[in-house]
Amino acid sequence: MEQHRTRPPQYGPQQRTSRGTPFPSQAGRGAADAVRRGAGVSRRPVPPVVQAVRRMPNPRLTGLGSGLFCGALMFALGCLDQLLFGASLVVYGVLFLPVCALTAVWVRRGDLVSAPVVVPIAFAFGLLPVADDSGGGVGGWLMGLVTTLAVQAGWLYGGTLVAGLIVTVRKVRLMSRRAAQRRAQTPVRRRPT
Numbered sequence: 001m002e003q004h005r006t007r008p009p010q011y012g013p014q015q016r017t018s019r020g021t022p023f024p025s026q027a028g029r030g031a032a033d034a035v036r037r038g039a040g041v042s043r044r045p046v047p048p049v050v051q052a053v054r055r056m057p058n059p060r061l062t063g064l065g066s067g068l069f070c071g072a073l074m075f076a077l078g079c080l081d082q083l084l085f086g087a088s089l090v091v092y093g094v095l096f097l098p099v100c101a102l103t104a105v106w107v108r109r110g111d112l113v114s115a116p117v118v119v120p121i122a123f124a125f126g127l128l129p130v131a132d133d134s135g136g137g138v139g140g141w142l143m144g145l146v147t148t149l150a151v152q153a154g155w156l157y158g159g160t161l162v163a164g165l166i167v168t169v170r171k172v173r174l175m176s177r178r179a180a181q182r183r184a185q186t187p188v189r190r191r192p193t
């Protein structure tokens with residue numbers, strides 16, 4: 001028994017109805033593709049640095065995934081800092097900034113708001129191996145953690161600012177891209193003369 005296709009193919013020549021109009025599921029694709037291609041505008045050659053960045057891995061993390069990524073990486077860097085540099089807080093702070101940038105770049109579009117939230121939590125979590133215990137057991141260790149957080153607030157604010165700026169730029173670009181697609185999909189109305 002032969003089964004017929006109920007949906008037009010997604011790729012290839014555009015299927016038309018008996019009246020000559022495109023099928024509804026494909027009506028906006030041509031306009032969206034034109035926006036993506038630049039609507040015939042010639043593109044400048046891409047610099048080699050940009051090409052290298054585009055070849056890098058580009059994972060998309062959920063909100064929870066970005067928190068786990070950032071927290072685990074900061075904890076690992078805190079342990080590494082403790083072993084190699086004797087708990088240098090400057091090294092820890094400098095390593096925190098690229099982790100913030102990666103978290104903000106790799107979080108997926110739907111979870112952009114989570115990046116500036118998980119970054120300070122990961123900073124505090126990564127301080128666990130670095131914080132001074134002052135020889136007072138758990139109480140001394142907690143006091144050292146709070147003191148370290150207070151003293152290193154500049155790195156904390158700087159990393160959160162980096163993540164916030166990257167997320168804001170991504171959100172603005174996403175909103176402008178959606179607006180351009182909407183403008184390309186809406187038909188131009190002619191005024192009656």
